[in-house]
Amino acid sequence: MVRRSQAANSYKASPTGPTPSGPVLTIDRVSKVFTKRDEEFVALSDISVDLHQGEFLSLVGPSGCGKSTLLKIVAGLLAPTTGRVSFEGEPMVEPRAEIGLMFQTSTLFPWRNVIRNISLPFEIAGIDDIDIDQRIAEVIDLVRLNGFEEHYPRELSGGMQQRVALCRLLVSDPHLMLLDEPFGSVDEFTREYLNQELARITEHQHKTALFVTHNIREAVFLSDRVVVMGTHPGRVLDILEIDLPRPRLPESQRLPAYNETVLKVRDLMGLV
Numbered sequence: 001m002v003r004r005s006q007a008a009n010s011y012k013a014s015p016t017g018p019t020p021s022g023p024v025l026t027i028d029r030v031s032k033v034f035t036k037r038d039e040e041f042v043a044l045s046d047i048s049v050d051l052h053q054g055e056f057l058s059l060v061g062p063s064g065c066g067k068s069t070l071l072k073i074v075a076g077l078l079a080p081t082t083g084r085v086s087f088e089g090e091p092m093v094e095p096r097a098e099i100g101l102m103f104q105t106s107t108l109f110p111w112r113n114v115i116r117n118i119s120l121p122f123e124i125a126g127i128d129d130i131d132i133d134q135r136i137a138e139v140i141d142l143v144r145l146n147g148f149e150e151h152y153p154r155e156l157s158g159g160m161q162q163r164v165a166l167c168r169l170l171v172s173d174p175h176l177m178l179l180d181e182p183f184g185s186v187d188e189f190t191r192e193y194l195n196q197e198l199a200r201i202t203e204h205q206h207k208t209a210l211f212v213t214h215n216i217r218e219a220v221f222l223s224d225r226v227v228v229m230g231t232h233p234g235r236v237l238d239i240l241e242i243d244l245p246r247p248r249l250p251e252s253q254r255l256p257a258y259n260e261t262v263l264k265v266r267d268l269m270g271l272v
Helices: 067-074 114-118 120-125 132-142 158-170 188-205 216-222 250-254 256-268
Strands: 023-036 039-052 056-060 082-087 099-102 176-180 209-213 225-230 235-241
Touching: 023 067, 039 067, 039 082, 039 235, 056 067, 056 216, 067 082, 067 176, 067 209, 099 158, 114 120, 114 132, 114 158, 132 158, 132 188, 158 188, 188 216, 209 216, 216 250, 216 256, 225 256, 235 256, 250 256
Parallel strands: 056 209, 056 225, 099 176, 176 209
Antiparallel strands: 023 039, 023 082, 225 235
């Protein structure tokens, strides 16, 4: 069983969500067209949205609405056909060290234990600092993986592997976290637990996050705002403010505002 430290449980989050400020990320009239065998496919059409410091923003929509494509554009892994993305006031033209990315699968190296998987970003960057061990210990404590430092991926459950991947994302203290359905490969019970952990961690660390999911209840639980997307082409149907107090706790899902917002998203997506 993972031990819960006093530090991991003593956080105090603002009940009103992130402090308003200028946008950290600006997506301005972004479209993406793919061409195959002289045929064009419009994956995204005229997407505009801002993301502010300390805000948790979710993109929710069915498969094929372009959520992951948009995330890759934001990450600098894919260029838009038209429009622009700017991060901290500068155009996004390539991946940035200040932006961390987490995928649906943990992508851990099986021959590395937990500590060595987490330390990988520092090795890639050629950073050898005396404070690295302390930083790794802090994120292991934060995600409640104490006691598993020497374990290898094959010795961990799927949920624990994703927590290691989250540690690897957090250890370099990114200014922006991009999460592409990070818990989509685990069972429903583990997914709910990891959502609660992600809410706790992002609130405690005041992280700015852009989260991709097709799970409506997950998006509403985690987010300050939800971007509801439609298909053919991928486009924004609406952007909803989530009127739920923070910190987000399991009982937050029992509040009338939570269920009302879930129903509103379903209605926008034509599921009601």
